[in-house]
Amino acid sequence: MLAPHIPHPLVRFARCGGFAMALVAPQVASAEGPVSAEEVERPATWDMTVEELRAIGLGQYRGDPVPVPPDAPLAFDPDEPRPAKQGVIFVNFDGANLQSGWDNSKTNTTQISQLAGPFAAYGQGSKREATMQAVRDDWAPFNVIVTDTRPASGDYTMNMTGPTNPFGGGVLGIAPLDCNDSQTHNNITFAFHSANDQFSASTQATTIGQEVAHSYGLEHVDEPGDIMNPYNAGGNPSFTDQCIQIVSNQGIVCGSQHAAQCGSSNMQNSYRELLALFGPAQADDTPPSVTITSPADGAMYEAGASFQITADASDDVGVQQVDLYVDGSFSQSDGTAPYGWNVENIPAGTYTFYAVARDLSGNEAQSNEVTIEVTEAGGSGGDPSGGDPSGGDPSGGDPSGGDPSGGDPSGGDPSGGDPSGGDPSGGTGSGGGSGEPPPDEDSGPVDTGPFPPGYGERGMEDGCACTATEPNTVAPLALVGLFLFGRRRRRV
Numbered sequence: 001m002l003a004p005h006i007p008h009p010l011v012r013f014a015r016c017g018g019f020a021m022a023l024v025a026p027q028v029a030s031a032e033g034p035v036s037a038e039e040v041e042r043p044a045t046w047d048m049t050v051e052e053l054r055a056i057g058l059g060q061y062r063g064d065p066v067p068v069p070p071d072a073p074l075a076f077d078p079d080e081p082r083p084a085k086q087g088v089i090f091v092n093f094d095g096a097n098l099q100s101g102w103d104n105s106k107t108n109t110t111q112i113s114q115l116a117g118p119f120a121a122y123g124q125g126s127k128r129e130a131t132m133q134a135v136r137d138d139w140a141p142f143n144v145i146v147t148d149t150r151p152a153s154g155d156y157t158m159n160m161t162g163p164t165n166p167f168g169g170g171v172l173g174i175a176p177l178d179c180n181d182s183q184t185h186n187n188i189t190f191a192f193h194s195a196n197d198q199f200s201a202s203t204q205a206t207t208i209g210q211e212v213a214h215s216y217g218l219e220h221v222d223e224p225g226d227i228m229n230p231y232n233a234g235g236n237p238s239f240t241d242q243c244i245q246i247v248s249n250q251g252i253v254c255g256s257q258h259a260a261q262c263g264s265s266n267m268q269n270s271y272r273e274l275l276a277l278f279g280p281a282q283a284d285d286t287p288p289s290v291t292i293t294s295p296a297d298g299a300m301y302e303a304g305a306s307f308q309i310t311a312d313a314s315d316d317v318g319v320q321q322v323d324l325y326v327d328g329s330f331s332q333s334d335g336t337a338p339y340g341w342n343v344e345n346i347p348a349g350t351y352t353f354y355a356v357a358r359d360l361s362g363n364e365a366q367s368n369e370v371t372i373e374v375t376e377a378g379g380s381g382g383d384p385s386g387g388d389p390s391g392g393d394p395s396g397g398d399p400s401g402g403d404p405s406g407g408d409p410s411g412g413d414p415s416g417g418d419p420s421g422g423d424p425s426g427g428t429g430s431g432g433g434s435g436e437p438p439p440d441e442d443s444g445p446v447d448t449g450p451f452p453p454g455y456g457e458r459g460m461e462d463g464c465a466c467t468a469t470e471p472n473t474v475a476p477l478a479l480v481g482l483f484l485f486g487r488r489r490r491r492v
């Protein structure tokens with residue numbers, strides 16, 4: 001059993017955000033039913049006043065959460081109970097360029113306007129992994145996946161973790177307050193921590209957990225043992241299974257969510273509220289599914305042809321990435337849907353492709369195998385489009401006239417800067433080299449085509465210098481064995 005916390009016999013005063021506020025001492029009630037939170041040893045700092053904490057270098061504030069504005073679009077009715085659904089938390093240590101708008105983690109869009117713009121990366125070092133472990137420990141009771149790699153598909157809450165802090169050093173984080181997670185499953189939250197700051201991994205994880213939990217409707221409680229305590233009091237707080245008085249500078253915002261667990265809109269049970277949203281932890285052993293959709297098995301091409309390999313992948317939670325294998329060797333990864341790769345100027349031979357998809361829990365699945373035949377050019381009629389069983393060139397043009405590699409004597413622009421050069425449909429109309437990107441180009445964010453410069457130049461058998469780079473960088477063309485892989489685009 002968790003021993004009820006004995007309330008402080010004092011009322012705390014603190015300054016925050018330029019105005020004084022009074023934090024009343026907590027009223028702690030025992031939760032009904034089994035108590036799953038383990039007894040926590042209370043560090044001495046948990047019984048200190050904010051002034052005492054500050055005197056020893058603690059007492060930093062985790063900012064007041066920002067309620068979702070009344071005109072925000074809501075994906076769900078915040079007062080309507082919903083079945084528990086597995087959650088995904090992406091702890092982004094790598095920085096991002098954020099834009100302003102309604103929250104969408106997938107497009108790096110934040111509704112906290114002060115954070116629009118570049119957000120710096122966390123920094124290198126071992127603390128990142130320690131903090132990740134601490135975050136996983138804090139969320140372990142719940143059916144929530146915690147990852148530090150951006151999911152390729154599915155919904156995820158993104159916590160930006162880095163030193164960009166428009167509020168000053170006394171503030172550790174901020175987040176939208178999304179009651180019952182009803183605005184969107186794709187909120188963005190912020191923890192102003194870095195690899196080099198003075199805070200422990202545990203404290204960093206507490207900030208990250210608190211900010212993410214704000215985006216699930218949890219507010220502040222005056223209990224240092226609970227992750228939702230706004231002041232840094234050290235130690236290793238958890239989401240505690242007890243109904244605790246909410247403290248707020250702005251009135252209680254998510255009252256019906258709290259009342260559902262505690263019978264009172266001004267008491268919060270952090271543990272029970274998260275359990276209601278996500279359910280208890282359970283192993284994810286359901287693998288993703290993945291299929292190579294093009295080219296078709298048995299497809300034939302003429303040497304020098306260019307075409308695309310495309311794959312569909314899905315998962316019950318989220319796909320992490322899809323890897324392409326050529327003749328049994330790993331070739332390249334794609335971390336963003338839709339998944340695909342350009343093959344350019346292919347030499348004669350027989351090639352077998354398959355793809356491997358990995359989900360956020362590390363489950364893997366292999367696709368169908370596709371074998372293609374590439375014949376020597378010139379000897380057999382000369383129209384390579386005749387041999388393309390994938391439906392031929394939709395442009396109807398002569399593919400040999402628009403041979404993208406033929407137009408570039410350097411053998412491929414390594415910067416990838418010529419969008420038409422790598423497009424097999426680039427021969428449309430203009431006889432090659434149209435300056436305009438074709439209309440069928442991906443309309444979404446620029447695909448990562450996640451290859452570092454120079455990757456593959458020593459041939460694919462060298463294996464991989466091939467981990468994903470940052471999203472939203474335009475990939476260079478990369479010579480892989482005798483293939484040129486370019487920035488892929490969707491072929492209609």
Ligand SMILES: [Zn+2]
Binds near residue numbers: 064065210211230
């Ligand atoms: Zn907070």
